[in-house]
Every structure is written in C-alpha cells, then in structure tokens.
Amino acid sequence: MIKNADAVIIGGGILGLSTAFQLGKMKYGNIIVVEKELFLGSGATSKCAGGVRAQFTTRINIEMSMKSESLLVHFEEDTGYPAIFDQVGYMFLISDEIELETFSKAVELQRSLGLKVDLIDPSEINKIAPPVRTDDIIKATFCKDDGLADPNDLIQGYSTAARKQGVEILIETEVTGLKIAGDKITGVKTNKGDIDTPLIINAAGPFAKVVGQMAGIAIPVEPIKRQIVTTGALDYIPHTFPMVVDVKSGLYFHKESPGLLLGWADKSVQPGFDISIDPDYTDAILIRALERVPQLETAKVSKSWAGLYETTPDHHAIIGFAPDITGMFLNVGFSGHGMMHAPAAGLVAAEIICGKKPSIDISPLSPLRFAKGAIHEETNVI
Numbered sequence: 228m229i230k231n232a233d234a235v236i237i238g239g240g241i242l243g244l245s246t247a248f249q250l251g252k253m254k255y256g257n258i259i260v261v262e263k264e265l266f267l268g269s270g271a272t273s274k275c276a277g278g279v280r281a282q283f284t285t286r287i288n289i290e291m292s293m294k295s296e297s298l299l300v301h302f303e304e305d306t307g308y309p310a311i312f313d314q315v316g317y318m319f320l321i322s323d324e325i326e327l328e329t330f331s332k333a334v335e336l337q338r339s340l341g342l343k344v345d346l347i348d349p350s351e352i353n354k355i356a357p358p359v360r361t362d363d364i365i366k367a368t369f370c371k372d373d374g375l376a377d378p379n380d381l382i383q384g385y386s387t388a389a390r391k392q393g394v395e396i397l398i399e400t401e402v403t404g405l406k407i408a409g410d411k412i413t414g415v416k417t418n419k420g421d422i423d424t425p426l427i428i429n430a431a432g433p434f435a436k437v438v439g440q441m442a443g444i445a446i447p448v449e450p451i452k453r454q455i456v457t458t459g460a461l462d463y464i465p466h467t468f469p470m471v472v473d474v475k476s477g478l479y480f481h482k483e484s485p486g487l488l489l490g491w492a493d494k495s496v497q498p499g500f501d502i503s504i505d506p507d508y509t510d511a512i513l514i515r516a517l518e519r520v521p522q523l524e525t526a527k528v529s530k531s532w533a534g535l536y537e538t539t540p541d542h543h544a545i546i547g548f549a550p551d552i553t554g555m556f557l558n559v560g561f562s563g564h565g566m567m568h569a570p571a572a573g574l575v576a577a578e579i580i581c582g583k584k585p586s587i588d589i590s591p592l593s594p595l596r597f598a599k600g601a602i603h604e605e606t607n608v609i
C-alpha cells in the first residue's frame with residue numbers, strides 16, 4: 228500500500244482525534260490518522276480519570292481549560308455526538324498557610340481571567356463533599372464549572388465527526404519510521420506500507436519522544452506511570468459529588484458510579500513504558516484515601532489500572548512546529564491534563580496549520596521554549 232495525504236496524524240488518542248476533527252472541519256485536505264492499536268483511545272486516554280478543571284497556576288493553562296470547557300459544553304452541537312460533561316465542580320483542600328498563599332495567588336489570576344472560583348471555609352466543604360475529613364483543613368478552593376468528562380464519549384464524538392468530514396482513520400497501523408529528504412519530512416513508513424505526506428502531526432502521547440527520534444529530534448516528553456483504584460458502591464456519595472484534591476497528600480478522588488475513583492501521583496516513579504499494576508502503589512493510594520475519607524474502611528476495591536502521563540519538564544504541553552526539521556507539528560506533552568485540554572489543543576493546532584490566528588495565544592507552549600530557557604512551570608499538577 229502506498230498512499231498520499233496532505234497530513235498524517237500519528238496517534239488515535241484524544242489529541243490526534245480532536246486535531247483530526249478540527250482540521251477536517253477547516254477542510255485542510257486529505258487527512259489520515261494512523262493508530263497502532265485496534266481501538267482508538269486505548270492509550271493514555273482510556274486510563275484517564277476524566278477530570279476537567281481550569282484551576283491552574285499559569286495563565287496559559289487556565290485559558291486552555293476555559294476554552295476546552297466551553298467547547299465541551301457545546302460538544303454535541305459541534306460534533307453531532309452527545310458527551311457527558313458533568314459540571315460537579317473541583318475542590319482543592321488546603322491544610323497549611325504556604326499552600327494557602329500559593330492557591331490564593333492562583334485564585335486571583337483565575338478570577339482575573341473570568342473564572343468563577345471561590346475560596347471556601349472548612350464548614351462549607353461537607354455541604355459539597357459529605358464524607359471528607361476536614362479537621363486539619365484551613366480552606367478549600369471550589370470552582371463549580373469544573374467537573375468530569377467521559378474520555379470515551381470524546382473519542383467516539385471526534386472520530387465519528389472526523390470520518391464524516393472525510394478524514395481516514397487507519398487502526399492497527401504503526402508508524403515504524405519516517406521518510407525524510409534533506410531536512411524535510413516526505414512521508415511515514417508503517418507496518419502496512421508507506422504514506423507520502425509533507426506534514427505529520429505528532430500526537431503519539433507518551434510515545435511522542437519515540438516519534439521525534441525517528442526524525443532525529445529530541446522532544447522532551449517522558450512516559451511516567453500513574454495508577455488508579457475504584458471502589459465498589461458507596462451509598463454516602465451523592466451524585467453531585469465533585470472532584471476533590473487533597474493538596475498535602477496529592478490524593479484525588481471523585482464519584483465513579485456507584486463508588487469513588489481514587490488516584491495519586493507517586494513522584495518517585497521513573498520514566499518508562501511499564502503499565503503493570505504495582506500493589507505497593509495501590510496500597511499507597513488506599514492509605515491516603517482512608518486518611519481523608521475514614522468511612523472508606525468498609526469499602527471494597529472494584530478495579531485498578533495504570534497508565535502513562537506524558538510529562539514535560541515544566542508540565543505544560545508542547546504545541547507548534549518542531550524545530551530542526553520541516554514538516555512535523557507537535558501536539559504533545561500534556562503532563563496529566565491532556566484530556567481536558569484536547570478540545571482547545573485540537574482547535575489551536577488546526578488553526579495554526581491552516582495559517583489562521585489561533586484562538587488562544589499559545590506562545591508559552593512553543594517547542595522552542597526549552598532551547599531558549601524560557602520555561603515557566605505549572606506547579607498545580609496532580
């Protein structure tokens with residue numbers, strides 16, 4: 228098989244498919260998405276906790292989230308496919324003055340950008356999140372417009388709408404190398420044959436660096452394992468229960484019908500592609516969960532899984548044309564917030580590729596920032 232395309236998107240996860248949808252909508256030309264697995268979205272996207280929040284510490288991340296949230300609200304109108312975006316809110320529990328100072332500054336920035344976010348007293352917390360232990364909490368932030376989305380809905384919606392716009396999606400098709408002439412990409416080599424194209428969009432998630440290596444360029448995205456545990460049914464969790472993040476311990480949890488989903492970032496995990504479940508990691512999540520929600524003592528563990536974050540040194544995504552090679556666009560490195568930023572990221576990527584002014588000034592996400600030393604870290608990463 229030798230095919231031709233105006234653009235080949237490597238990766239049928241949420242980033243690849245939202246970009247495909249937007250490029251199709253903008254009638255960019257003949258677009259092919261290649262996904263190495265049988266199922267679309269079966270990489271990091273399927274492992275995601277579903278959290279969507281605009282409560283970040285940097286302007287660019289707040290803007291990316293606010294744009295994504297507005298696109299999620301109109302997802303069905305836009306794609307013709309219904310998607311759950313349950314705006315149950317996001318709460319950060321603050322237990323000391325240093326955390327309070329950081330979060331108060333972030334709240335100020337978020338409000339200046341139009342986000343409706345409150346700093347609430349411990350007495351308010353249990354009205355929103357009943358079983359949470361609050362005796363050591365001094366304040367919490369709460370944004371009611373944040374919430375939970377279903378990554379599977381988004382994958383179905385973007386892929387169905389992209390196909391309707393003429394985008395071709397090839398599954399079980401792995402890019403094994405790139406065709407390069409001088410400093411220009413001219414195509415991709417796959418296990419099913421070559422596809423000639425002047426433009427590839429690297430949306431390979433945790434494998435972004437590997438695709439970069441095929442062109443001899445360094446993309447600073449590392450795969451880092453993260454685990455999740457879900458509980459069985461819990462009759463004390465209301466359907467309005469929000470996402471709660473315990474800032475001190477790093478534990479996060481939200482309702483996952485009919486119980487809770489619990490997650491935590493083990494900062495000692497080293498980069499690698501292993502996604503086997505580590506029982507010590509599971510225990511570490513459960514210990515933190517019991518401390519924050521003592522009623523979980525009688526809960527049953529339902530499921531547990533591991534997936535990969537695609538982490539950059541400053542915990543910001545990388546969006547833009549790759550340096551040192553012509554014909555590779557990067558939409559990678561979302562550092563644990565790729566599902567929530569995918570709607571905005573697909574839009575701005577397509578706008579730039581089509582030569583339009585992007586809806587958001589994404590210069591802080593430029594691939595050039597690392598070489599220039601112009602990095603600004605996002606510190607509110609879970």
Ligand SMILES: Cc1cc2nc3c(=O)[nH]c(=O)nc-3n(C[C@H](O)[C@H](O)[C@H](O)COP(=O)(O)OP(=O)(O)OC[C@H]3O[C@@H](n4cnc5c(N)ncnc54)[C@H](O)[C@@H]3O)c2cc1C
Pocket residue numbers: 237238239240241242243261262263264267268269270271272273274275276277278279400401402403430431432433434438453454455533534535536537558559561562563564565566567568
């Ligand atoms: C445990 C966990 C919890 C998370 N929770 C949240 C959350 O609450 N909210 C949030 O916004 N984000 C969350 N994330 C992060 C989010 O899941 C990712 O940022 C997002 O899914 C990245 O999407 P992607 O399309 O870039 O990557 P992926 O979904 O991994 O897609 C990349 C695709 O590229 C394919 N691919 C790779 N190499 C090749 C190749 N050579 N040829 C062909 N195909 C290739 C892969 O098979 C894969 O399907 C979480 C992640 C994990 C692991």
